Amino acid sequence: MRLSPGRGAALESVILPAMALAGALLVFGAFVLASGKNPAQAWLLLFKGAFGDWFSWQNSLQRAAPLMLTALCVAIPARAGLTIIGGEGALVLGGLACAGLPYLFAPPADVAGTALLLLAAAAAGAAWIALAGALRQWRGVNETISSLLLAYTAIALFKHFVEGPMRDPASLNKPSTRPLAEGLRIGTLPGADIHYGLVFGVAACVALGVWLYLTPSGFATRVVGGNARAARLVGLPSARLTITACAVGGTCAGLAGGIEVAAVHTAANASLIAGLGYAGILVAFVARHNPWVVIPVAVLFGGFGSAGSLLQRRMDIPDASVLVLQGFAFLFILASEALRGRLFAPAPAPGPAAVPGTASPAVSSVSPAVDPGTPPLGMPSAATGSHPSPAAAGRVPGKAA
């Protein structure tokens, strides 16, 4: 099957993840079968629990909200060429800042007060991830490692404050900070049982997508991430752009923590450390670091999460089965990258195939919704590193072999 390169790439970026997800669901079914349960029933319940009725939709959307924000904490720095995996740290610090602000002064118990809390949460997250970016920029410290170390440090700080200086004496079994005043909490959307965090998540994804693809500074950020040398040659302020991208990502993750505290937990406690930051990495990679695509992917994985309890109730399958499904899905989606560029053009003659390959970067700026190329990652894996240019190899059908 031959298609024009642009159309082929666009179709591929839909079909490859779909195939990978189908593969993961198949393996999951085999897994369920091996434990003596009916896989067809498991698939049905997975769908029902995620998107079967309005109740499950609400649950899925509610779970998707923080995933969107933590995914942005991976996706935005990735666009600037950095692999940040410490979103969990920004999230817990955001939650801590949100719960901690009333200790400093009494914010007005209305929308303005809530805004102040979320601002504090966003600032804490932004500072934490920007630190990882700054260390990379000026000291050459690998940002993947430093963000991970910072995440562990943040979790330790969080536990220290929640179980020490900021502990509410009334919280006996589960150490927590003092609960937020009624007026400071985030309520639910009118007519639904979903809190306003979803609005923040969707708005952030849409806005950052617009910024990345439709504004000059977003374009400059993508240039820095795509080819740092080219960015320096045309005089882009690489340092400022990468650190800004990190700060933006951190803002999102911090906001996620603040919203979780203000809308769900009402106080900072250990429930906040639930691996939302790590799940966000999964969402961002599946969405290929495209903020717009993050929205549906987060809803899908939020749906899997909410289906877990239904699987446990109806079929007596441990709710960890969802984690297994996520793991398989992630592995399959990563592995499916190997097929990119080969699906619609099996081994064409090397001469003509190279031409659409070199023309392809232009496509990405013409149709911003679809990204045909491999997302720019600061750290090409050693396996891909052996090719002269992994991104280029991804666009040239058949060349990678």
Next chain:
Amino acid sequence: MNASLGGATLALDLIVAVLGGAIRVGTPFLMVSLAECITEKSGRINLGLEGVLVFSAMAGFGAAYLSGSAWLGVLAAGAAGALLALVHGLVCSLPRVNDIAAGIALMLLGSGLAFYFGKGLIQPQAPQIPALTLGEWSASPQIRSALQINALFPLGVALAALLAWGLRASRWGLVLRMAGDSGDAARALGYSVNGIRIAATTAGGFIAGLGGASLSLYYPGSWNEGLSSGQGLIAVALVIFARWSPWRCLGAALLFGGAGALGPALQSVGINQGYYLFNAVPYVLTLLILVATCSPSRTLKGAPLELGVSR
């Protein structure tokens, strides 16, 4: 006079408790850091050791429970770890697969599988790995309990020695380092770079599996879902801290273990403040060392050149 004497014994107790704790808490750290070391020396990073650790802890506990032998459990843990790491090695060998992302996927998958199969293992008791009692000579109960050493710890030290010698002086060590420093050179000599890396990742998985066994079969000695507190993820930091040297991995593991033991030790003598802050010390220390030794213009000394994180 009396007070200063009391202070001295208190300090001594504390030091003994921390040293004992360093070995007890440090054994899983030692195993995962050696595992990460051998993996990274071949030019690939395995962030999924957290999943490997949790999964192998579950598998080891289950096997020990079913077979009634702790050592069969250890073997099963190693095999389970090797199997999961093999998946990582294979997936990363596909073109254009990011090994950081694959590591996170492996972390999710390993924890998921462990929690799934481990549901029935939370209640039972399994036979434990025997402790070596080295403190018979002392009359002090603190020293005797501190010198109750996990039998896997000497094994870990032996592994560190074997790795240090093997990487420096043996043929396979040279081939492994070549794959890590220059894939092109290895290819030019006719070696399969992917083959070497898959083998190294799998061997690392086996060693990390031993770390998992020491979590569920020695300390804390039971299977539960909160068993690992991120030891697998932090292995990456440990190896950087140790500058990719197996001997220094031993030192780093003891340091991290000791820092982890400092909080409970202080608690046992009545100091409750800052428990979690002590736990964070190794992370901050690693970060400070990175800040002090990195520079934008060159890579870390000792880092495998093909490794993503050292570029």
